[in-house]
Amino acid sequence: MSELESLKARVDRLESRYAITDLVSNYASACDEHDMPRLVDLFTEDARFDSPSGAMVADNRAAIEKMFIELFKIRGPAFHWTHDVIVKFDDAQVNRATGRVYSHAETTPGDIVSLAAMKYDDEYQRQGTQWRFKKRVISFLYYVPVTEFASALNNPKRLTIRGTRMNADYPESLPSWQQFVARYGKQNS
Secondary structure (H helix, E strand, C coil), rough: CCCCHHHHHHHHHHHHHHHHHHHHHHHEEEEEEHHHHHHHHHHHEEEEECCCCCCCEEECEEEEEEHHHHHHHHEEEEEEEEEEEEEECCCCCCCCCEEEEEEEECCCCCCCCEEEEEEEEEEEEEEEEEEEEEEEEEEEEEEEHHHHHHHCCCCCECCCCCCCCEECCCCCHHHHHHHHHHCCCCCCC
């Protein structure tokens, strides 16, 4: 690869990283605004949305749209914000990348003010000049009514979906967490 080709590839990576960060921010904004055309356009036609809890699962853009319409019907005002966005590019395929996004949300499912912390494991696909989600997997550290927040974090059942308490998606399920506990034990309060 010539020096000029190398420079072009590096510039492309920088521009792509910013475009993917914008993609992530546009997702949060479109969710909060219930802007379905903008939200749906962020996904490839064959995209997949998934969650370990099974609460949010859809295959293809049309199914993702339907899933979000049903979610938004029961959810009023919300505010999502993203924190760290980690992007890894595929050296073999310049139009493909993966990433992890850490995020928080204030939401109102069923008129219950709730707090959530989650991470997304993403696959991104560039189509022409547009980066889109090829796959999003949302995992919840917690999603609880605000009135339960103070006591929820030390309880493994800190995921509330449609009024049902479930085990959180992480960190207890992570191999690194389990290895730490096996090696060093669990801190007791």
